[in-house]
Amino acid sequence: MNQDYIKADEWSIVEEGFEKDRVKSSESLFSIGNGAMGQRANFEEHYSGATFQGSYIAGVYYPDKTRVGWWKNGYPEYFAKVLNAPNWIGIDVVVNGEQLDLNSCKSVSNFRRELNMQEGWYQRSFEVELQNGVALAIRSTRFLSLDLDELGAIRYEIQVLNQETQVSVQPYLDSGITNEDSNWDDKFWNTTAISSNKNRAYIESHTMKTNFGVCTYMQSKVYLEGKELSEEPSCTTDELSVKNTYTQTVAKGQKLTVVKFAGYTVDRNHKTDALKSAADEVLDKASELGFEALMGQQKASWGKIWEMSDITIEGDAKAQQGIRFNIFQLNQTYLGKDSRLNIGPKGFTGEKYGGSTYWDTEAYCLPFYMATKNQEVAWSLLEYRYHHLDKAIENAEKLGFANGAALYPMVTMNGEECHNEWEITFEEIHRNGAIAFAIYNYHRFTGDYSYVPKMGLEVLIGIARFWHLRVNFSEDKQKYVLLGVTGPNEYENNVNNNWYTNYLAKWCIDYTLEQLEKVKTEYASDFDRIYTKTKLSSEETADWKKVADNMFFPYSEKYEVYLQQDGFLDKELVKVQDLDKSERPVNQKWSWDRILRSPYIKQADVLQGFYFFEDHFTNKDLERHFNFYEPFTVHESSLSPCVHSIQAAKLGRMEQAYTFYLRTSRLDLDDYNKEVEEGLHITSMAGTWMSIVEGFGGMRIAEDLLQFTPQIPNQWDAYSFKINFRDQILTVTVNKQGSTYQLSGDQTISIKVNNDLVKLQPGQSVAV
Amino acid sequence: MNQDYIKADEWSIVEEGFEKDRVKSSESLFSIGNGAMGQRANFEEHYSGATFQGSYIAGVYYPDKTRVGWWKNGYPEYFAKVLNAPNWIGIDVVVNGEQLDLNSCKSVSNFRRELNMQEGWYQRSFEVELQNGVALAIRSTRFLSLDLDELGAIRYEIQVLNQETQVSVQPYLDSGITNEDSNWDDKFWNTTAISSNKNRAYIESHTMKTNFGVCTYMQSKVYLEGKELSEEPSCTTDELSVKNTYTQTVAKGQKLTVVKFAGYTVDRNHKTDALKSAADEVLDKASELGFEALMGQQKASWGKIWEMSDITIEGDAKAQQGIRFNIFQLNQTYLGKDSRLNIGPKGFTGEKYGGSTYWDTEAYCLPFYMATKNQEVAWSLLEYRYHHLDKAIENAEKLGFANGAALYPMVTMNGEECHNEWEITFEEIHRNGAIAFAIYNYHRFTGDYSYVPKMGLEVLIGIARFWHLRVNFSEDKQKYVLLGVTGPNEYENNVNNNWYTNYLAKWCIDYTLEQLEKVKTEYASDFDRIYTKTKLSSEETADWKKVADNMFFPYSEKYEVYLQQDGFLDKELVKVQDLDKSERPVNQKWSWDRILRSPYIKQADVLQGFYFFEDHFTNKDLERHFNFYEPFTVHESSLSPCVHSIQAAKLGRMEQAYTFYLRTSRLDLDDYNKEVEEGLHITSMAGTWMSIVEGFGGMRIAEDLLQFTPQIPNQWDAYSFKINFRDQILTVTVNKQGSTYQLSGDQTISIKVNNDLVKLQPGQSVAV
Incomplete structure (x- = not known):
């Protein structure tokens, strides 16, 4: 059963009606983030029902x-383990002595959530009748500032509907938080100081073991009918929390408003002993501007993001909402400002997968960031791995590979x-290949080669060395x-x-050897530096070449396809369509051994290689391999449908391409895998973007040109997307009649559409 | 570094001198057990140094x-998890107010431990000077009774050497114990009642989750110069322990003796509410007999065991000690009285491997118990698996195999x-094959077929069904x-x-089909019962046969050997002897992926099949396979050398056979793997026995006859072993001149020696 409670809306995610059993799912779907921190859509006020609390700080x-x-x-x-960080959103509300709690009140009505993706804010509103008969209308609006990325802002409005009432509002901070996945009751945070100053308060704490220092802070102001209360709040603290209390008699119809500015300062960006003063600086800036002006900045900043990355779809509101949700979440997760950060598979929306970096970044996310941001963002993603090269060499050493071989971690x-x-x-060593491929891909897309002599070549050498040591020569096959x-x-x-993996290994060595030649010729001093630093020799590179030239590739003469691995044809080759529905998803229905010996494929494997190295194979090759492997593919990874969608489109199978697209674009909104409450699938969202741009739009970089072979799904009237190609913004619009290309930039560029050269002048729009 | 501190002695394990850093190792080596319980050689008195406390109850x-x-x-x-059970051995000693503690006293001298294997007791003696100047001579003797298997007995003697002294002795019980391997600070025992009655005391407790009820009990008597003290002890209890205190002034030269009877009554054998009265019954019996008489019984009972199972070796005291240690430990662990119990890889000597049952029982231990006990013991081991058939069927169901297929657990x-x-x-499903093979082996050895129609056939059907469902037909190979x-x-x-595994699968099906035919013909009513119960059909058995007749076996034409698995020849075939010594043991030096892609073999695999099914292959076959595989075998499983020793002997390579024998026979005594402190390798001890009897002695059952092809290692003058063959005890003695066979029984039997028929009369001795 899909959840299917999210209303179709082009720019917003909207939920209407209060259902306790979807609270946790909505907490994921309505998450907000700004690249530096993230917050699940937990309620500000106390909630005694089932909830999954999550406040996350990037890199902690x-x-x-x-x-x-x-x-x-x-x-x-x-x-x-990604850590749930101290709670900064909390605002308890006590009404005539009764605590507001949507789980225990008499009734809730007109409950509505909206995540406004265009402007970057989240709002929740509802009316509630308490057990004591008091009726309230509540509206809470919050956002994580893109401009002051240590700041969260909340405006919490309480209107008393039916009687004069004593309302006590209690903004608080709480470091007594836990992790959902803490099996062993470990404690993760040490709280060292709690302090307050008038309407501000601070909790200083650091993580156990890693010792990340964090100051969680807040400032609150309370207004009655728009007029700020004159008294200072009373402040109470205990070992782990601090709370400001404002108590006010509110007449029927009157509104009490809490404006809370809060967030984290972290010692990644400040000295540890300056965290509190840094917090004060943020609060001073925020106070000067006020909630409304900050909100204005937020709208403007999101406006700029959309200007470069929006995709529009006409004639299909759910598809429109889906793709915008994906683009929005990617931008909430990573903005490329800090090359020490990266993109976790769940972003800031849950704990699973440890918030860590996988090969997803290079294989799926990089194309999105290259095409929708300035190239510095993609550079930051590459640089992240360069900074980790020494650790990758250590990692390989732990596994017995000496001589500077680098094995990047699977998760880090x-x-x-x-x-x-x-x-x-x-064993999942193919990740090394994706990291090398990203270097190639960056150069191909941006035209900027400078990363290779500056940093990339060292990474490539470490990777080539790894492959060279990881193979062995089979006397039996007379191949590596x-x-x-x-x-x-x-x-x-x-x-x-x-x-x-074999194909990537060979490619990595070949590519590295080519770059060595190129750098030697064109960047002699870089070459000397690197040659000396890495202690490379021509004997060593000759050994690499022997491996690349004699790599073994399993192949079936009968089916004329490369085999996913040795022995694949020993399996019982029953296609997915012939499996009883009750057997699926196999990862829930089957034991591991049964999955392993089955032919079923979790996500593109041979076809992933055909995706990366498309130009090494003919369309006929692709078709044969697609026809052979797709029928065994269960797509139980969120990263699978996008690659298949692109390839189906390439093969002109638009119906199939569209089916795959649907599986990826609303995966979370419609909760296909019944797990959205754990968080969102952030990295696969980049795959959705690829499905449209590379799949339907047929965008490729070839012959150093941007190329398109646009098609459109039957179900759509038109769609458009923007590409930042080497600082020129190209808007591509596709409808049933054809496609249009509009350049906004300062240079004339040539593109190819359906293999025909098209020249574009800045400001010009060309229809094909 | 081998420990090498155990003195060579034919009948005893002896340690001399006190070294704190070998306390934990000695606690393993001097463990005692009686099949129902076991006790590491922990000190009775308080010890503040490094120790690994272990008291174990079979089946808890x-x-x-x-x-x-x-x-x-x-x-x-x-x-x-095998649980450390409440401490029953404790006796604290306080001397002029100072607690006796070998870790903190002024000096220890003449420290000596002896584990007397002939008579089944453990003794520790030493002299000690306390910080307060008092000098004592202590001797503690203890055993776990074979006759009253809920009883442990301790005689703890304290002689005051240098001055009149106030000695306080405090026998106690303590359920405040922990497990070494309890990572998560879980609590495993609930203590429900602590009580005492004069010189007796009881702790009633049960395990968490499994709810095994146990009464730990004790009775103590204290004697001054052989005369029992008249006063009753003072008793103190806390939440988890109970202690009796006797205080006595002891003159210089006088001896104070504590006799403590203690142990466990368990609700596997008694009603839960009768555990305490059962304890009293044991204590009444023990008190009536007294320590000396109980000790006499113990010697007599161990005498009977040795009568049937001893192996003597002349001319090599260390080898003699080694083999007796192995036989002794096997008998301490399992005596075959209770078919609900089995043989854990560490017996009662440590926590590792969960004290559970592995395929070790069928593959390694069964031959020992068949040949050295009455056949009821082997029957009990088979019956154990019959009782678990329903669970094995459930286990297979969990993995997706329906229709009564049985997959026995790897560990249970x-x-x-x-x-x-x-x-x-x-994946390690070959265990199913060992369980079927044990049924065949039992019939072959004992001549008793009754187990098959009564119980075994149902087990075989479940196993055959599993294999039939577990294979698949490879279109590519046209084989299963x-x-x-x-x-x-x-x-x-x-x-x-x-x-x-493939060979076992085929054999299991073939063997099951044969037994079905035999039972159908000879045990018609059993056949009908089983056929109905298992809902078997001739269509189903025909399907099985198709699998058995068309099983695939990987084979190398080049080397003329069966391949351990598909693709084995792709490995880099560097022999173990060509590996640098610093690389070994590979399981400590190499990462798992490197081990996996190496050709190195942990323990016999193809050769294990040649061991089980020796008569299916020629000697030339064996030689070729041995020559191919042994050079890649690192023998990093304690179960590996024995099989290779037997096969080397069969191939006439006695030097190599002897080398393998040495590796297995003193594995623990000389601590080859530097881990004896964790406990002993009980199941591999049965392999040591096989090395002598099947390896050097060349014992086989073939043509329904006991057969021998005796050889003797150069290093020995003579050796002898006993075999209980179908209730006739045959003593085989081998020396450099030849071999002698002496029958003690009531029937004439024929055996074959070097393939010649030899007739033996009861009481007669025949030299060959």
């Missing part, structure tokens, strides 16, 4: 001890591996083989010669 | 919650799977294949067509 994590049944050498000592916070299942950590890997299809473990 | 375990990073469908909910306490790594639990398994060589995971 906890290294939880790895615990496994049988410890295997090489396991990381910890896995990273700080460059160290922090995932602890051998079949993933030790890669034994014991897990491919992108995680429904196979410890297989031999996963085609995708 | 705790189902700890399975915790893994990525939960996979089909995982068991818990893994079994009560029939449920309780191990939680997918590569073991879901077994994908995604882990063989006995656990240094491979998730491989396809592990030869050993």
Whole structure:
């Protein structure tokens, strides 16, 4: 059952009506974030019903001890856990002595949530009758400022509807929070100081082990009918929290408004002993501007984001809402300001997957950020891995690879591996390939080669070295083989010669050798520096080449396809369509061994390689492989449908492409996997963007040109998207009649549409 | 570094001298047990140094919650943990106000431990000078009674050496115990009542979750110079413990002796509300006999065990000690009285491996118990699995196999799977084969077929059904294949067509079909009952046959060997001897992925199959396979050397056979793996026995006859062993001149020696 309670709306996510059993799901869907922090849509006032509290600070994590049944050498000592941070949103409300609580009140009506994606704010409004008969109308509006990214702002309005009432409002901070996934009752935060000053208050705390210092702060002002109360609040503190209390008699029809500015200052950005004063600086700025002006800034800042990244869809409001939700969430999660941060699979919307960095960033997110931001953002994403190169070399050493070989971690916070299942950590080594591919992809898209001599080549050398050491020569096959890997299809473990991994390994070596030549010729001093630093030799690179030139690729003569891995044809090749529906999703219905020996594919594996290296294969090749593998693909990874949508579109199968698109675009809004309460699938949202731009729009970079082969799903009247191509903004509009290309920039550029060259002048619009 | 502090002695394990850093190792080596309970060699008196406390009750375990990073469908909910049980051995000693503690006293001299294996007792003696100058000579003797198997007896003697002294002795019981491996600070025991009555005391408690009820009890008597003290002790209790205190002035040279009878009564054997009265019954019996008489019984009972199971070795005291230690420990662990119990890999000597049942029982232990006990003991071991058949069927259902297919657990306490790594639990399915093989082996050895129609056939049907469902037909190979398994060589995971597993699967089906025919003909009513109960049909058995007749076996034409699994020849085939020593043991030096893609074999895999099914292959076959696989075998499982020793002997390579024998026989005494402090390797001790009897002695059952091809290692002058073959006790003595066979029984039997028939009369001795 899909939830299906989100109202279709082009610019907003809207929920109407209060249902206790969807509170946790809505807390995910209405999450807000600003790249530096994030907040689930928890209620400000006390709620005794089922809820999943979540306030997250970018880059703040906890290294939880790895615990496994049988410890295997090489396991990381910890896995990273994203931490629920101290609560900054809380505002308790007590009305004639009764605490406002939507779980225990007499009735709730006109409950409505809106996440306004165009302007970047979240609002919740409702009317409530308390057990004591008092009726209130509440409206709470909040946002995380894009401009002051340490600041959250809340305006909480209480109108008394039926009688004169004593209302007590209590804005508070609370560091007595827990993690949903804390199995072992570990404590994650140490609170060191709680203080207050008039209408401001502060909790200073740091995380255990990692010792991240955080000051959680707030300032509150309360207004009766728009006029600020003159008395200062009474302040109460206990060991873990601080609360300001304002008590006021409110006449029938009158409105009491709390404006709370709050958030975190973190010692990633400030000295530890200056966190409190930094908080005061933020509060001073915010106070000077006030809630309304801050809200104005917020609208303007989101306006700028949309200007560059919006996709419009005509004739399908749900599709429109879906794609905007995806673009909105990606921008809430990562804005490219800080190359120490990255994009966790759940962003700031839940705890799962540890908020850490996966290969999702390079394989799925980079294209989105390259095309919708200035190239500095993509550079930041690449630089993140460059900063982690030493750790990747250490990681490879832990697994027995010397000589500067680099194995990037499967999951990381700080460059160290922090995932602890051998079949993933030790074997899903294809991630190294995605990181190299991103360097190639960045150059291809931006035309900027400077990253390679400056940083990228060192990364490539570490990666090439890893592949060279990771293969072994099979006397039996007289080829180099890669034994014991897990491919992108995680429904196979410890297989031999996963085609995708073998292909990437060969490509990485070839690409690195090419870049070495190019840098040697064109950036001699960089080359010398790197050659010396990495102690490279021509004997070593000759050894690499031997591996690349003699890599084994499993192939079936019968089916004329590369095999996903050795022995794939031994499986019982029953197609997904012939599986009883009751057997699916197999990851919920089947035991692991059954999944492993089945032919079922979690997400694109061979086809992921065909996606990356499209130009290495003919359309006929693609068709044969798509026809062979897709029927065994269960798409139980959120990252699967997008690649298939792009390839189906390429093969002219628009109906199928559209079906795949639907699976990815409203995955969370319609809760296909019945798990949205755990948080949103952030990284796969970039895949949705790719489905439209690369799939329907057919955008590619080839011959150093932006190229399009636009198509449109039957269900749509028109769609448009924007591409920032080397600082020129191109708006592409596609409808049933054709496509239009409008350039806003300062240079003439040439693009290809359906393989025909089209010249575009700045300001000009060309219809094809 | 081997510990090498155990003195060579034919009948005893002896340690001399007190070294704090070997206390934990000695606690393992000097463990005592009687099949119903076990006790590490912890000190009776307080010890503040490093110690690993362990008191264990057979069959008492705790189902700890399975915790893994990525939960996979089909995982068991818990893994079994062997529980440290309340302390029954404690006797605190306070001398002129100072507590006796070997860790903090002024000096310890003449410290000596002896585990007398011939008579079944453990003694520790030493002289000690306390900080207050008092000098004592202490001697403590204890045993776990074979006759009253709920009883432990301790005689603790304190002689005051240098001055008149006030000695306070405090026998106590304590349920405030913990598990070494309790990562999560869980509590495992609930103590419900503590009581005392004169010189007796009781703690009633039960385990959490499993709710095993246990009464830990004691009775103490104290004697001055052999005369019992007249006063009753003062009794003190707290929440978790109870202590009796006797205080006495002891003159220089006088001896104070505590006799403590204590132990457990368990609600597996008594009603829960009768545990205390059962304890009193044991104490009454013990008191009536007294310590000396009980000790006499103990010597007599162990004498009977040795009569049937002793192996003597002449000319090599360390080898003699080693083999007796192994036989002694096996008998301390399992005596076959209770078919609800089984043989944990660490017996009662530590917590590791959860004290649970593995395939070790069928593959390694059964031959020992068949040959050294009455056949009822072996029957009990088979029956254990019959009782678990329903659970094995449930276990298979959890993994998606319907229709009465049975998958026995890899690790179990009560029939449920309780191990939680997918590569073991879901994939190491060859255990099913060992369980079927044990049925065949029992019939072969004992000549008793009655187990098959009564119980065994149902087990076989469940197992055959499992294999039939677990294979799939490979269109590519046109054969049935077994994908995604882990063989006995656990240094491979998730491989396809592990030869050993495939061979066992085929054999199980063939054997089951044969037994069905035989039972149909010879036990018609049993057949009808089973046929109806299992809803078998001739269509189903025909399907099974198709699988058995068309099973795939990976084979190398080049090497003329069966391949351990598909793709084995893709590995880098560097032999163990060519590995740098610093790389070993690989399980400590290498990361898991490196081990997996290496050719290194943890324990016999293909060769394990050649061991079970020796008569299916020629000696030339064995030689080829041994020559191919042994050089890649690192023997990092304690179960590996024995099989290789037997096969090396068969191939006439006695030097190699002897080398393997040494690795297994003193594994714990010389602490090869530097881990003896965790407990002893009980199940591999049965492998040591096999190395002598089947390896050097060449004992086999073939043509329904006991057969021998005796050889003797150069290093020995002679050796002898006893075999209970169908109630006739045969003593085989081998020396450099030849071998002698002496029958003590009531029937004439024929045996074969070096393939020649030899007739033996009762009482007669025949030299060959």
